[in-house]
Amino acid sequence: MRSLALWTLAAAGAFFITASAFLLLATVGSEPSELRITPSPDPESPSPALELSISEERLGELEAEENQPLEVTVINRSGEPLSDVNLSLRVSSEDTATTEARYYRASVEHLPPGEEAEVRFELNLSPFGTRGTLDNPRKIIEVQASTPAGATAVATAILTI
Amino acid sequence: MLVILGIAVLLAGCAVSSREEAAVIPPAPSEGRGADLGLGPGVRPLSAGPGNKSSPSWSPDGERIAYVLDGYVVDKPLFTQDYRRRTARDLGAEEVHWTSGHTLTILAPDQTADTPLSEPLAEVPEIKTRSVYQTSSEGEIEIDRITDRVLAMTPLPPGGYTLASVIDAALENRLAIISSGEELGRLPLTGIEGRVTALSASPDGRQVILAAQDVPGNGPVRLYLLDFPAGTPRLLTQLPPELRLLGDPQWTTHGIYYIAGEERDSDAAAYSLYRLPPNSPAPESVAAVGRDFVPASVKAAPDGERLAIVGRRNPASPTNLYVLNPGSGRIEAVTSNENMDIKISPTDLAWSPDGRHIAIVARSASTAPAVYDTQASSLIRDFYNIYRVPAP
Incomplete structure (x- = not known):
């Protein structure tokens, strides 16, 4: 009878130690959200296979009018060739009351490893028809690139025109 | 029994863990400034992404923040992006106050413009009236229209009630008392000349200051x-x-503070901070802020012991947030603005309920184009966003 009681006590103690260890790990693993919103790049993250580049100097030349040419450079950072790189570009307003947006598409059929390709878009950057709550809202140009193999990249440009 | 208890403890730990990982405001590594958001150390963003944000208001427990986003009202936990839309998008909300529990009190354009009730106001076309709304329940975007023909409103501490200055059908001034989705009654404002265009309450809710023109x-x-x-x-x-x-x-324990000045075209330098000492009819200019100080908005702390002031040290200096202790006369800059455009509307300044933080709205003042390798929804500085500033 006594050995049974000791066994039960020991088993319960072991269980609590294990449970506490799990609890501690869970707490350590999920640092409070308060600590997470500070911008800080993750030095351990692997280099992406795809990269997008937009010249800030070129952006500075754009005007709030139609037919504004913008070149987007797609770079293959992987050691493998990439095919069917699809690019989608969206022009929208900082003022989200303006639901209007303009969409553009392009693709690069083949991109050898380490190579880059320049894709040219003709953008309509004239003011949106619907007015929101800001007098001079900034324009947002968001470019997303993806391949059927799963490589992705994103670039966002902010314009004050 | 012990085994069941142990499992419960284990599950509780996992539940806490998964909840904290959900929808945290994503970092913005491509902004490339580390913790520097252009407003100085200790300042934390409470929102991210595009959208014209204004009128921040903390929940009574200080855990959430509500604000106007492009004319509608949202609320969210302080540090996650779990936005919850609380009104229809086309409301045209101008001001929101978190008055109790899940109740948000909202000031929006008057919806009675086409009803007979508004006809007497045609005699005084300069008057722009609005309506007070309240959210009906958590998770619903249906709101209740409580009171029309409103000129100004203020939450009435210690919580739950809202006061609104209204013009009744006979063009008389009234003070509407609002709570729990209904107007409880109206007090006559006898003896007041003109219209009550601004009001605020003391921390204990026993005194209300009214400004009339x-x-x-x-x-x-x-x-x-x-x-x-x-x-x-x-x-x-x-x-x-x-x-x-x-x-x-x-209202503060050291008198009534207000900003007043001559209206000149785009010249805020004409404004000054004034104090009306208790039991005195003679306002005095507040010397503690400095002779050249240009105030834009002021808000008393929940305890009435400090004042948050958005303004400039002199007309040539950047806009910053300051905290003035009227008792000691000590004023302290709590932001160090590095090319940020801080909103200066009085509604864009809010104390947390515990008086430890102040919410402001700001965005980068830079006009140069910028490129980031992240989505716009993760960007902070480039759009008007809410920031939490520690208060001394």
């Missing part, structure tokens, strides 16, 4: 004090006719 935006401003709810308005002082009031007068 013959015609809103025109004529001399008179400040009244009302012992709530049983008293009648008592004239405290009348400002010189050329002075215009900016925002609501603020």
